[in-house]
Amino acid sequence: MAKRKAIVSTRECVACGCCMKVCPRGAISIPKGIFAEIDRELCVGCGKCVKECPASVIVLEVSES
Template identity: 45%
Template structure:
C-alpha cells in the first residue's frame, strides 16, 4: 500500500474500471497485504514441533502447511500481528518477531527473491485448495 516504485507500473487512472469497481471475482489473494507489516515472524524449522497452533490462530492463513507440517510463512499476506509467535508454546519458541526493517536489512535481496518464488508456488497450490472461495483485489 505504500506507493513505492513498483506501483508506478500499475494501471493509470484512464485504464481502471470506474468507481473503484472490482470486475473480476476471487482476486483478493493477489492483493499483497504483507506490505503492511512492521514486525516479521521468523520461523525456525529446527525448533518447530508442528503442533499447528500458529496455523489455527493465524487470522490471515499465512502459515503454510504441507502434509500436516509447517513449511513456511507466506510473507506476502502475513501482516505481522504476532499471534503465531504468541501462540507458539513457550517451551518451543519456534517463531520470533523481529523488526521488518532489520529482517530486510539482514536478509537483503536474497530473501526478497526467495519470498517471491515461494509466493508464486504457494499461489498455485492455494488456487487448487480454495477454488470457489470469493475475494477481491484491484
C-alpha cells in the same frame, strides 16, 4: 516505516499447527509435516502465532522498508 514479519525457526519447529490455527490471515501452512511455513506476502506481523507457539520458536523480524 518498520515492517514486521513472523519467522519460524524451522529446525526447532514441531509442526503442531497451533500457529496455523491462530493466524488471522491464513498465512501459515505446514505442507510437509516437518515445520511451519509463513507466507511473507500475507503476514502482517500481528504476532499472534509468536504468542501461541508452544515451543516459542517464532519471532517477529523487524525490517526497515
